[in-house]
Amino acid sequence: MMKAIGYTHSLDINEPNALIDLDVDKPSASGRDLLVKINAIAVNPVDYKIRQRVNPEGGDPKILGWDAVGEVAEIGADVTQFAVGDKVYYAGDLTRAGSNAEFQLVDERIVGKAPSSLSDSEAAALPLTTITAYELLFDHLALKQQSEKSDEVVLVVGAAGGVGSIMLQLLKVLTGAVVIATASRESSKNWVQELGADYVVDHSKPLAEQIKSLNIGEVTHVASLNNTHQYIDEYVEVMKPKGKLALIDDPESLDVAKLKQKSLSLHWEFMFTRSMFETEDMVEQSRLLTHVATLIDEGKIKTTVGKHLGKITAQNLIAAHRILEEGRAIGKLVLEGF
Secondary structure, eight states: OEEEEEESSOOOTTSTTSSEEEEEOOOOOOTTEEEEEEEEEEEOHHHHHHHHHOOOSTTOOEEOOOOEEEEEEEEOTTOOSOOTTOEEEEOOOTTSOOSSBSEEEEEGGGEEEOOTTSOHHHHHTSHHHHHHHHIIIIIISOOOOOSSOOSOEEEEETTTSHHHHHHHHHHHHHOOOEEEEEOOSHHHHHHHHHTTOSEEEOTTSOHHHHHHTTOSOOEEEEEEOSOHHHHHHHHHHHEEEEEEEEEOSOOSOOOGGGGTTTTOEEEEOOTTHHHHHTOTTTTHHHHHHHHHHHHHHTTSSOOOEEEEOOSSOHHHHHHHHHHHHTTOOOSEEEEEOO
16 A cells, blocks of 8 residues: 545535545556656646546546656566666656655656756656656757757747746757747746846737847747737737747637738647657657756756645645645745655
């Protein structure tokens, strides 16, 4: 048996059994799976969204959690990349039991070697946002990884959030692009500049006007991390013909016909696609996580922990869900140990 935190009915976070401490069967590894002993986790909006929307089937509890750091305790017969005792980090698979448990099964193809220079809780803040940012920039927007200056101009909207905070660092370290970030509060402006933004514009005011006044040419790529429906007209206005727009949010509707005149391409990034459909390039998540761990250990990228909420318990996870639901999180929320 092992300890886990989950839920049996989809409830409001203020209900007594919204999340509960459980004892469940400890799984064992087979095939390409690793059995990971969980040391630390981070909590993301996806956790509370699933808790609110998905009722567990057949009376079995649902275990959430898609950011973890731990040690490989057991390996399946077909595992080739990892050994027992390896320290790993990963975001996991939406279709399987999550990381809010003492042990978790995860396919080796979506697991990276954890950065050795960070504590477990610092590393736990990274996988989901790192994969999202990396895939968006290099798979969807097809930005070039190079050290010399390029003629690319990238606009990152919602740059001070979790994904934006990693994305700005990746842009600074791995590309030669000019980076425009959006931020409205003074603390957010300072934060995005510290992380590598060349220019900052205020997303609470019209964007196109501010971007044009920078006199740096047209925007070639847009990473739209929130409120895409609100900014779509401005994107079309500032973007260079044949530019690329990628988003991660879920607008209720989006008039994509507006992109036609400039032949702009639209890309959606969902970091669970590779694991959900077991795509042939699934192992790219392992590679990118290991790549970023190297950049962290070289001191080129830093973690984005906001608050350590203590041990991995139902009570502390309820507090984390509440903070995220109320939009009060600054940086990532992490928990550690059982």
